Amino acid sequence: MVELDFFKKLIKNPFDNMTPEEIAAHDAEIKRQEEEQEKRERIERYKKSGVPERYFQESLDTYQVTNEMQKAAAQAIGEFLSEIKCGAFRTLVLIGTAGTGKTHLACGTVREYGGKYATAPDIVEEIRRAKSFSADQTEKQIIDHYSHVKLLVVDEIGRGIAATDEKYMLYQIINARYNTRKPTVLISNFTKADFLKYIGVAAADRLVESGDIVEMNGESFRKLRRQNEAGGTAV
Numbered sequence: 001m002v003e004l005d006f007f008k009k010l011i012k013n014p015f016d017n018m019t020p021e022e023i024a025a026h027d028a029e030i031k032r033q034e035e036e037q038e039k040r041e042r043i044e045r046y047k048k049s050g051v052p053e054r055y056f057q058e059s060l061d062t063y064q065v066t067n068e069m070q071k072a073a074a075q076a077i078g079e080f081l082s083e084i085k086c087g088a089f090r091t092l093v094l095i096g097t098a099g100t101g102k103t104h105l106a107c108g109t110v111r112e113y114g115g116k117y118a119t120a121p122d123i124v125e126e127i128r129r130a131k132s133f134s135a136d137q138t139e140k141q142i143i144d145h146y147s148h149v150k151l152l153v154v155d156e157i158g159r160g161i162a163a164t165d166e167k168y169m170l171y172q173i174i175n176a177r178y179n180t181r182k183p184t185v186l187i188s189n190f191t192k193a194d195f196l197k198y199i200g201v202a203a204a205d206r207l208v209e210s211g212d213i214v215e216m217n218g219e220s221f222r223k224l225r226r227q228n229e230a231g232g233t234a235v
Contacts, residue, residue, distance in 0.1 A: 020098035032089045050117040060108035063101060065125075069216055070101060076214045079104045081112060084151065091174075093212030095188050095195050100216040106153045106185045115151025119162035124169055128162075143169075147176030150183075157188040158198055171203045178206040191215075 020139040047056060060078075065071050080092045110117055121223070123146060130139045146152055152173070157222070160166050170186075177184050188195050192213055196204045207213070 013168065022209060041198070045114060046111045049110050049115060050072050051110055053104075055104065055107040058104055059108060059111050060105070063104055063108060073105060073214050074103065075210060075215050077109055080185075080212075081109055084113065084183040089183065089210055091151060091184045091186070091207050091212040092179075092217060093186045093188075093195065093211065095190055095192060096216035098189050098233075101160065101235060102187045102216055103155055106187055109185060110151060110153055113151050115153065116146070116149040117153045117155065118146070119156040120154050120158075120166050120170065121156060121162075123154070123173075124160055124162050124165045127165070127169060136207060143172050143176065147181065147222070152177065153185040153187070155173070156186040157186055158190050162197075167198065170199055174203045174206055178210065186209075 007190050060074075063070075063074060065074055069194075074091065080090055080179070083090050098100065105115060109115075122202060123142070126137075126142050128129075129135055130142055154170070154173070157170065159192050174184065174186075186207075190198060192215060194212075196207075199207070
């Protein structure tokens with residue numbers, strides 16, 4: 001016991017000569033550094049998620065709500081995010097006119113929650129390459145990857161030229177994520193009726209059961225922004 005007390009005296013506690021205010025400031029600084037590190041790691045994961053580079057600086061906070069449609073879409077995303085953070089199985093479909101903020105909202109969700117972003121044509125191309133003799137991955141491995149990521153966003157549904165292959169891929173992934181209870185966001189410029197017809201009855205049934213379809217129609221915000229920057233009508 002005497003030896004232990006002796007060594008305790010040799011080891012100086014850095015807080016011994018600090019005031020309560022200094023200790024509080026020290027703790028606050030440590031917390032700030034930890035939060036900054038977590039933020040950097042989250043941004044790094046975001047950049048590796050497949051999200052297009054033009055959205056690297058965007059988030060849900062930078063989504064500007066200027067009309068009721070945007071307000072409803074932002075609310076739907078907020079509810080979706082809150083539910084999946086609590087472990088709920090949800091699917092969200094964002095459909096409507098090009099340039100209305102669908103991809104921005106979906107990428108913002110990936111930034112907040114984590115996950116993977118990909119376009120439907122790119123996934124189809126991955127699967128096509130997997131069928132070659134020199135492929136690094138099999139078709140099954142690719143489907144399994146997209147079926148098990150934490151959150152999957154599939155954009156540009158219906159814009160590719162290989163419609164049959166895309167429909168097959170979508171069913172495989174939607175069905176697998178339905179069975180493993182993984183959240184999914186699907187994006188298309190189709191109308192609601194055309195989207196459900198495109199993906200097929202079986203996939204549509206799973207979507208209707210597990211999620212919501214949010215329609216985002218109106219004039220392209222990207223077009224309005226370009227007009228505004230060129231001196232046209234302000235947004």
